[in-house]
Amino acid sequence: MRWSTGWYGGSGYDRLPRSGCPVPGVEAAWTVNWPARQVRSAGSGPLALAVVGDCGADDQQLQQSLAAVRAKDWRALTRWPGSYLTIARSGEVLAVIGDLAGQQPVYWRSDGAGTWWSTSATALAALDGAPVDPTALAAHIALAQPDVLGQWSLFRSVSRVPTGHLLLITPEGAGAVRYESAEYEPMDLREAAPTVRAALAEAVGARCDGRPVSADLAGLDSTTLACLAAQRGAVTAVTFADARLRDDDLAYAVRTAATVPGLAHHTVPGSPETVYYAGLEDLAALPVTDAPNAYVVTASIKRAVLDTVAEHQSAGVHLTGAAGDAVLSAPSSYLADLLRERHHRRAWQHAQAHARLRHTSALTLLRRTRPAARTDLTGALRTAAAELRRPPRPWVPQAERPVSWTPLLPTADWMSPDVRGRLASALDLAAELAAVPGRLASWAARQDLARVGADTNGWREIALAGHGIEVAAPFLDNEVIRACLAVPADQRGTPGRYKPLLCEAFAHTGVLPDFVLTRVTKGGFNALAYAGLRDHASVLRHLLGPSSRLAAAGLITEAPVATMLQRAAAGQPTAQGALHLAVAAEIWLRQLETAPARWEVNSRVATA
Structure with a gap:
């Protein structure tokens, strides 16, 4: 796996990334498995800039951008084509900037000596064997919205930089700072x-x-x-x-x-x-x-x-x-924004057209949409938390449920009461901290x-x-x-x-x-999804059965999952997306058990 990492603090860091290559010009930063042509830099020491990945800036543009680094104009460093990580140092300030879509994610963890940052959460967890956070994983499979818990990562002790933010590290500490607007100035x-x-x-x-x-x-x-x-x-x-x-x-x-x-x-x-x-x-x-x-x-x-x-x-x-x-494009949930902003005629016209495509009525679409028009992200998080504290819902296709800022997927109904309760508490906390975007469509x-x-x-x-x-x-x-x-x-x-x-x-x-x-x-791939569910039912029953790591953590329970697999094997309507999420999470948990070592001892510190 490719990843990047770095240390901010004193010189006594006791680990080095295994097979890591130092990033030119940037002190205490390394890449792992990245080809040299995709790691480029300008400047050094207190004024330095490096990009890791496919970056469309040429060497001259990187050199010229040192002026933006000096001025701490971090957003200016995110405007080149490509997908890349940016590492910028201006005096005692270090900015680590991923991309807007999470292809270059950024995580960090701090202690009394300094801060480790990385594009790999598993690598930071491996520093001391930090375990998976079951509540964060519950949010991952129950809502599938990466920012729903803000800075929580899938591992305890490891923090995540949310979408549109960068990691800013100074002698006073580290934290996520927003650099991108949650919504853009509208353009026709x-x-x-x-x-x-x-x-x-x-x-x-x-x-x-x-x-x-x-x-x-x-x-x-x-x-x-x-x-x-x-x-x-x-x-x-x-x-x-x-x-x-x-x-x-x-x-x-x-x-x-x-x-x-x-x-x-x-x-x-x-x-x-x-x-x-x-x-x-x-x-x-x-x-x-x-x-x-x-x-x-x-x-x-x-x-x-x-x-x-x-x-x-x-x-x-x-x-x-x-x-x-x-x-x-955009899902029809934008109708909620039109209703909230009182564009009723436009909402009705669009609802009629969407209804024709879906072989339903405009009134049905608007009834599903209206609850989301009457709340915001904070209210939606609290509503989801309250729903998790009630008994699980009978399964119906997601398209038939009310539109929501934070729709709970069927996986939420497969969890144990204890996990549902802990996730509810996490959503209540997230509601207190959430920055409220104006439009559901933007979120x-x-x-x-x-x-x-x-x-x-x-x-x-x-x-x-x-x-x-x-x-x-x-x-x-x-x-x-x-x-x-x-x-x-x-x-x-x-x-x-x-x-x-x-x-x-x-x-x-x-x-x-x-x-x-x-x-x-x-x-569409529905035919291949159902064929796979039928042909590989026994493998899925094994993965999500008694030996399941998700089941051991209370993230799924046996009866509803077995029922859904039976429906799938019979070719009946199925919560395909929920099964997809659960299987991916189960495989990931099993792979973590045999993941290769990420770090080695820094011999320079060990022998000092």
């Missing part, structure tokens, strides 16, 4: 479109740096990235085309590759093993990740795609459209991005461990997020058009064929 969709186009082009260009380039060629998002990359050189384009999916991704991919020069298209056929939950019998074959990761469930599908890429080019960078949905979009970013890290580990291929998700770049989320949710998610922001950004540019921009269909 048509006015924002050129900025979105430029940000995406720069994000793709930052990865087209001489490495072989491959890309998914499936939906509108991945097709856009593949076509942008093809303007810069040859692209190995791949489409996963399992016959069980019954979508039109392959038809559009073939037509696009025939139209756009530079796209060499290859089909990835399905097989009995390209289903969800395949290959979980041997957890040692899966790379260890820093947090529970959704892609362990679909690893066999991802590996099939990467196998095809590897057959046709040497290891390079693979572009994925992950997070396109989160930044280019939900940030949480979606943080969740996708963390999961993309897992996919990146799968690709690196098995194929030496870098995975890049340009829609998660800071400037792409800023450009897209400045457009109000009711414009991005307007039900009359499919991803209108992307279509407006690339209409009449020649980057994408017209038939791609007018596409209104989207593929």
